Amino acid sequence: MAGSPPPNSTWYIICTCFLLCSTIQGTLGSRQQKDLLYDLFEKSSYNKLVRPVKNETDNITVSVELYLSQINNVNEKYQYLSMMVWLTQRWKDEYLVWNSSDYQGLDVIRVPASKVWLPDTILYNTRDESSNEPFMTVTTNVIVTENGSVDWSAPLTIKSHCSVDVYLYPFDKQVCRLKFGSWQHDTKYIDYFDDTADASNYNHNGEWDTLEIAHKKELETFSCCPDKTYASVTFRLEIKRRPLFYFLNLVVPCLVISAMSLVEFILPCNSGEKVSLGITVLLSLTVFMLVVAENMPASGSDIPILSRFYIITIMCVSISLLMTILVLNCHHRQTPLPRWMQVVFLQFLARPLCLHVHVKKIQRSNSKRVYEPITQTIYTDMDMGPQEDPIDITTREKRLNGTRNNMRSLSSMESASDPVCREMLRNQRFLVEHFAEKEKTDQLISDWQLVASVLDRLFLWIYLICIVIIDSVIFTQML
Template identity: 50%
Template sequence: MEPKLPQILLVFTSLLLSEVVKGSNESKRLIKDLFETDSYSKLVRPVINESTPVLVTFELYLASINDVNEKFQTITTMVWLTQRWTDEYLMWDPQKYNNISTFRIPSTMLWLPDTVLYNKRSGDNAQLMKTETLMIVNSDGSVDWSAPLTFVSQCKINVYYYPFDTQKCDMVFGSWQHDARYIDYPIHEADASEQEPNGEWETLGMVGLRKANEFSCCPGKVYPDLTFTLRIRRKPLFYVVNLVIPCALISAMSMVEFILPCNSGEKVSLGITVLLSLTVFMLVVAENMPATSDDIPILARYYITTIFLVSFSTFMTVLVLNLHHRRYPMPKWMKEIFLGVLAQVLCINVDKKRRGAGTYNIGLPSRGHHIELMPTASGTAAEMEFMLKQEELSATGPGHGHGHNHSHQNNAPINSRTGPITWKDRIHLEILNNIRYLAGRYAEKAHEEQTINEWQGVAKVMDRFFLCIYVVCVVVMDGVMGMQILRKDPDHPS
């Protein structure tokens, strides 16, 4: 008769439970034999011979970079820390305990090395020494303690190439109270290949180095420590888009300041507006930088140079406006230099044609005559005095009243006539005086306009000259900054 399936399952379950119960009982007995006797104490180093040092194998695996604070010069990292050592009081024969070779136990029940992070910047080291995790204990006495930890450690930020910088951040671990005679770290391992990607920083690698230090407080004692150096490089795209490109565009706006006509009245206002904009961006950069005088970031130097150039351009604009609005006669040497030499070099057309400022020829095409008018204030008064004297002589002199003489005098010029002055002659004199007055006014205005045009031409030449200087300075500045960025040197320049 074949057994039924439920019976087979019942027998199998019974055998399995018997093994589990047996294994559980053996584990309890093992833990009791190891910890409930007077032979083990978590307060004593786990060595039978007191002169034997505890050799700790230290492994550090980088999980992620949470934050890098340039202002306070700290780095926050999440790591997986593993320490391995041998506890001579935790050895047993697996055959006596149903072949149990490994068990896990809370870290609060075992002795732990007093390993601390020397350059920790926040909190205490309780998380490193008393993190409650399960520890793996093997039959040969080897103990494996692992824990995920978050450290805020000191990191000296080299801001010279900010934001195109590469940083080296150290994490220094070691025993706080035990020297190399009691606790040593002969083997160490570091790995950052499994790190989670960070949007701001790129991890280049992490290496560990063992150092032996002897301090002045404790002569004759050597304290070993492990220094893990993390190399990271900043991703500059965010800063290029939000800080570098706006600064370059604002700097380019200063070139428009030279192209803007002087008559617009907005040249100085544009320069001051650009200067204020750069100052605001400069404050944004300064807020993220540490208050140190050791280095000036390359971005800050770029802003400082740009601010200097914009300030210089505003000063040059004021000088150009001063030349544009001058009214007194221009020195001859200035005409030769600016309107002659510089205007040709800079390819600027300056109207150097000068009209006569003191003589106007009024043409009378109907008769083919020209009257030359000299705008002298004394000419009108002398003419009037001469004509009055001629009138007095004609009234008392010979030949008065003869028709042929009178007709001849009407055809003679006004200033050579000896007959009486008629009402037509007086009207002619008034017209002549008015024309001379207008001619004088127009001559003065023409002379003034010529002077203004000359000064405006000099201002135009100076504006173009300053624009060329500004463009050359901007190109040189960008080239120097670019060469410094392309040096690819993460360390401070010598």
């Protein structure tokens, strides 16, 4: 038959009817919400600038919840904390109440926050003038239930003041407070109470760990308006620094560099590098201290213990440099060695410091041309075993006896009448006196070098003991 539908037209008609019914049902659902929004905001002339209470003497109670998401930065120098949080506020709007049965069970709606009244909640201890803008102009939706309860949640990045105690830096714990409250309304109009503080969704920071987050309601009266009481909610956040990065990059280099100052006392005095090494160590510590000072606040109330560690270490290195200069001064002297220094350094201090100095006096004639008796010494190190003097005592005594005999022979031949012979005797006498003077000078230099060696070893032990005690005390305070 012409014009008859195709065999599968029945199924086509059924599918079309099903889709049409679904569209009508969805339109009805959207129409219910549209009617509700019209009744709440248009028909009732809802004004978001008016506090949503029917009785002006009633106040609005706002609950504040804070969920910590992430700590962005803790700035010790400028004393502020930057973090990402989820802030939730709940209150009751008496003009956003309806009966869900009139709208086919529609009991919850979501509307832009810009369409409803919002409390003027701000962060009191903000460090950024733009930090309070998200509280007033946030673009998220609010959840409104049929009993007028309004739930407003927003993810925020806030920057608050935080008094950072840097005494134990970098092994420190910090307590920061976030204070939320109304800026214009006292408790007669808006009251706050603390509800929840949670850090279970905290994304761990590489530098800081969260130890505790607590909340507390506070009532305050300000001097500007003593007859008004303002309510606020303070969240207390306790965090702890992870010190591994700072320990490896600040503490360990300081320990290694300060340990290098011990090499000053180990280097031989004639190497010429003792003072240069001390100055290099001192400059290196100064550079590291400047790095620490860049991150510290310019406060005169307290000094970080890490800065104290650097200051004390620099002072110790400076003292070690002065010790080295004193040792070098003794090492290069050529004046006669005082008797008390010989007794104190070569007899009493040498052996306790693991140094052996053997002293043997060599008697000389009382001739006016031969100088006073000198002290023959041999220096040995207990750690390395005895070291023989390049010219042993027997050889030196033979040389001195020969010098005495030559002096006697020259004295007996001075009366010779031959001018050539007398000239030769004078030249020979000059040479004998020259070598005798040189021998005396060498002996004086040797004695002072022995005193310098003993003094260097004494300073080494004093410096080592002081460094161990100071570092132990400082690390005990750090940990």
